[in-house]
Amino acid sequence: MPSSELQRINAFLSAFARRQATRIVDLPGGFAVYDDAFFHSRANNQVIIDTAVDAEALPTIAEEALGHLPHRLISVLDNEIGMACAEPLTRAGYTHSLYAVMLHEGPVPAGRPAVEADLDAIRDPLTRRWRDLLPDVDNEVIRHLVDRREARRRGADIVRFIGARTEEGDVASWADLYVDPATGTAQIEDLITSEAHLRRGYADAVLTTALSMAADEDCRTRFLTADASDWPRQWYERRGFSVIGHSHCFERG
Incomplete structure (x- = not known):
């Protein structure tokens, strides 16, 4: 089971993406965000998966949401769901990158040099x-x-x-x-x-x-x-x- 810290972080990331977007479309397993002012930015025009999703259906879901763009970006916040989606998406021509979510647990350093x-x-x-x-x-x-x-x-x-x-x-x-x-x-x-x-x-x-x-x-x-x-x-x-x-x-x- 995800830790409470990780659940809090994933909720924050979902909320940030929704608030930043100028347009949102809810999808099975998550949502798509859009910002036409930054058409070339993948981060501003992508699919975000934040709950369970049919992994085999995800390539089609993403194509329907992002088909008007020259790029495709799908972010999957949960590790287990992301692993399940990896094979269907790589089969559909996607490259797969893994990111570490890192929590600061040490003492906060003193000073503000920047x-x-x-x-x-x-x-x-x-x-x-x-x-x-x-x-x-x-x-x-x-x-x-x-x-x-x-x-x-x-x-x-x-x-x-x-x-x-x-x-x-x-x-x-x-x-x-x-x-x-x-x-x-x-x-x-x-x-x-x-x-x-x-x-x-x-x-x-x-x-x-x-x-x-x-x-x-x-x-x-x-x-x-x-x-x-x-x-x-x-x-x-x-x-x-x-x-x-x-x-x-x-x-x-």
Whole structure:
């Protein structure tokens, strides 16, 4: 059975997706979210499965919900359901990614070496980062991937963008913090450091500040998600996070 912490986290993720969306369609096992302003953003136009679903029927459900888009993204929050969906979806041409849900259980580090920032402050480094990751896409796609961050303000009662600056004032590392004070839940999302500023402690500064801000809102459930097979998971573990569950993403196109 999922832990109470994991149930709280999955409920938070479902609620965030619904609140962020400009349009929602309920589906068997979950719902589809849409935002036409960010047509090229998979995260803003996807199917989210948060309850039991007929795994064999899911490819058809997703096709009906996302058939007008050039891409397909299905997020399955429950690990057992995600495992059951893996074979039918890979058979239908989807790639499967596993994500670790990580809970912060260590002491909250002292201090706030980073500061709250607005989207304009991180727009240039974020644009460069996406351009490095996706060198072949056009400017409109990059713009959607950058500007969609503003839509995240709808997702939770408290949404903050946090940045660590260099001595010259440039934002070197940044992340989002989403807080639901009613349930004491906080998510840290998209912690990124510019290539030019790696291994200089900027990500630590952002993470420390995000955890401190979450603790100030009495959030005892402080979590993030990380690629289960990539090195950042170990980096987070050294900073007081531990894996309490897994979620699944399936992509095509």
